[in-house]
Amino acid sequence: MSRLRTVTRRLPLTSTLVVVVLVLSVWTRTLWSPLLGQPLRDSATYGLPALEEGAWWTVVTGAFFAAQPFQYVPILLGLIVFGGFTEWRLEAWRCAVALVSCHLFAVLGAAALLWLTRDHGYEWTTTLARVRDAGPSAGFLGAAAAASVTLSPPWRGRVRTLLVAYVVLFVIHMGGLADLEHVLGVGFGLLLGPFLIGRKPALTVRHLTRRDFRLLASGFFVVAAVEVLLRPFTTADGPFAVTMTREARAEELANTDVLLGLVQVVLWLWLARSLYKGRRWAWRWAVGLLVVVIVIQVLNLGYMVVVGEQGLLAAGWELFGNGLGLAVCLVGRHAFRNPSVRRARRTTGSLVAPADDDQRSRATRLLQEQGTVNRLAWMTTWPENRWFAPSSVNGYVAYRVHAGVAVGLCDPVASSEEDRFVLLGAFANAVHGQGLVPCLFTVTSEASHHARAQGWHSLQVAEEAWIDLPSLDFVGKAWQDVRTALNQAAKLGIRFRIGPLADMPRGIQMQVKAISSEWVEDKGLPEMGFTLGGVDEALDRNVRVGLAIDEDSTVHGVTSWMPFHGSGGGDPSGWTLDVMRRLPQGFRYSMEFLIASACLTFKEEGCPVVSLSGAPLARTRPSAGDESLDRGTLDTFLDRLGASLEPYYGFRSLHAFKSKFQPRHEPLYLVFPDEAALPRIGLALSRAYLPGAGVRDLVTLARSGRD
Known part of the structure; x- marks a missing residue:
């Protein structure tokens, strides 16, 4: 009862409307006797016939009744759910404005539309022009559409999609007067919402992410069902x-x-x-x-x-x-690049043929058993890769094909340096044999030296930040920001939780997905990929996800940590940071708190090192010895691309942020065989990072690069 009283005090308008409708239904006996069969019909049902008879007040009185007894169930539930949602998000007076205005627009708009189109050979409108209706459903559906403006992405889009899909499907397949009113009510509510919170409506077009396309395609077949x-x-x-x-x-x-x-x-x-x-x-x-x-x-x-x-x-x-x-x-x-589990296709000859789950499982097993020197190597197991794994060497090279270039990702995976050297040469020969251009991106100094020994060129493209955990103590002035984050989190009751995201409660997973979707939707360009993972990659059970959670179970920030298997394989010898997402209105120091807490946890577990990964297309000065490497057209291109993407993705700001943790730095390189292929490699890299980018996106990049 105490909870009911709390809800009633919080939602006075909704509670009053529910009680009024229920009391009137009992008093007029319409709860068990159809309204359309009673004398009360002419005073409590609206529609074009009522307006033509001069009963204009029915637009108001009809909102408190249902035409048939069974309709009271959806009406009362709708008032509680949709009306309560609207009042909760907009408060009572805005909720009242939304309910009244959407109801009036829907009822009067439907009557006007039917008056204009009846008796012109269109049987549907001619038939509806003679129908009477009752109930507030158009009002509370429209009000809910208006209240959706207060939601943050992606929930705003999802709520609107569900509302629009519902009213459109029912007006097409049921075609009743109420269904037509629902369409008008929801449409008006979408326009009204921005005005209720003090701004003008604006039609914004955003880029669809991989998850968006999957939801749309999946939703299409759900609608078909x-x-x-x-x-x-x-x-x-x-x-x-x-x-x-x-x-x-x-x-x-x-x-x-x-x-x-x-x-x-x-x-x-x-x-x-x-x-x-x-x-x-x-x-x-x-x-x-x-x-x-x-x-x-x-x-x-x-x-x-x-x-x-x-x-x-x-x-x-x-x-x-x-x-x-x-x-x-x-x-x-x-x-839609994730291979099938049940119908995996084995790829033996072509480097451009799609990979399958068997190959991915074998690559994951090889990485865990053989290990490698690149601390970012877990991204070579992501499903959008292909894997070159010759039978002569117990290892592989992960790569993707774009613009006629086989872009290898990280160092070759094998337990010994000799095997990694052999793999690089074998990969190059196989790629050349397929008429493609080979290159490897974000490789360590070892692979850079191997490439130059085979006549290739090398170019620094990023810096990896990593931390020695045994000596980590967060003591001294340099660690002031990190200590502040830990102390503030303790005062606010925010705790650290880490583990596989796939094993966490459904509610936690939904919050993580919402935070990630909102972060992506705030960008002016499509979701990036290649060396940047997302929620899909974080759902891997081998990946550990760190969460900043308050006492109300609200997730304020998310980080994911990929395992690093050093040469020789075995248990993870370190962890590498991948996903970093923060709730926009959440705890200000979420990222500092999450990274520091994860470092302390890994240190207690006996882990010797963590990598903060490398911010793509962001670097400081060339490392010692890098001056002798070839730096030319692609170097300029990468600098320009990094500067162009900075306002949208903040890679260089991220690079600066990691300096709070006093990391050491190691250069990461791009290795390639021929300078003549630089334009193709530059295009391939842009396609790898922005696979969904179109012409308009490239124009945006070009303009921002000139500013």
Whole structure:
């Protein structure tokens, strides 16, 4: 009871409306007797007929009733959920404005639209023009759409997508007066929301991330499954079914195979789940199915035009919807590169053929057993890589192919320096044999010397920051910022938690994903990849994720730590920082607290070293001995690219931030065989980091580089 009283005090408007609707339903007996069959109908139902009769007050009175008794269930639940959400986010008076204005706009707008379009041969609007309705559903749905403006990404987009998908699907397949009002109410609420918080509405276009494309493609097939479920309930009065007579529709429903429909629903949901995971096979099946369906629909549409058959509007809508789904899959094809578990394809000859889960598992096992000298090497196990693993050497080279260049990632993985030297030469020969240009990115000094011994060139591209843990004590003036972070966290009750993200509670995982999505969406360019991991990579159970969590279980910051297996393999001999994300309104010193806490934890575990990784495209001066290396066109390109990306991704600021932890620095290099290939290598690197970038993004980069 105490919790109920707390909610009532916090949501007075919503609580009052729920009580009023419930009391009126009992007093007028509409809770068990249909309103449309009572004398009260003319005073408590709205619609175009009521307005034409001069009963303008029904627009207000009708909001407190339901046309049918069973409709009180969704109305009361809707008031509690959507109305409560709106009042919680906007407070009572803004909630009242949103509810009233969205309800009035939806009811009056629907009446005006029906008045303009009735009796012009469009059966759907002509039929609805004679219908009466009741209830506040358009008001609370529109108010919830308005309140979504207060949410931060990605929840704002997700709530809006769900609301729009719901009202659009139901107006298409159900086509009732309430469904039309819902569309108008939600649309008006989306426009009203910014005004309620004191700013003008602005249409912003952001770049879609890999996760966004997966959600959209998956959502398309979920919607397709829902449409199959709604098909038996679709009326002949829907906006896209108006050319079909009721008799024809009844015959179609009678001939519908229920079992076949259920099988189709299961298949669509299974495909949606696989697309959400980014499976390559699912993307191929989705594209293939959509292409076949679209071809059939185009031929069918042409036949209908030739013979004059009815149903062109419905057929055209289905063709448009499937075309939109195909466009999402094709534009976002880079988001579906995770190989199949069940249908893994073995790649033996071609370096450009896709890899599979077996190869990734073998590479992970080799890294754990053989080890290597590069502390960033765990990123060579990420699923978007390919792996060159000749039978003559017990090791591999991870690489990606862009613009005709095989871009190797980190040093070759093998237990001995001799094997790593052999792997480099074998990789170069295999790549040249395929007509590609070889290079290796973010390699250590060892690989740089090996490359130059084979006649290659070397160029420093970053610096790795690393810390010796046995001597770490956070004592002295240089550590003042770190001590402040630890002390402030203790005062605020923020604690450190570390472990595999995949094993943490679902609520924690959702918060981590939301923080990461919001960070990505705040950038002016697409999500970067290649040497930069995200939540997908952090879900690897071999990766440990550090969290800053307060007493309310709110996550303020996230870091992920990749294992480092030194030469000879075995248990991790160190950990490498990858993901760094902070809740924008959260604890100010989250990153300092997380990194310091992780270092202390690893030190207690007996770990000798941690790497803060290397900020890509950020470096200080060339290291000693680097002056003799070739520095030319690509060096200039990397400097310009780093400067252009700085306002968006802050790599150089990140490089400066890591200096708070007094790290040592080791140079990381790009090695390549021929200076003539520098333009292609530069393009390949830009594509590797920004696989989803388009022409507009490159123009943005070019302009920022000149400023």
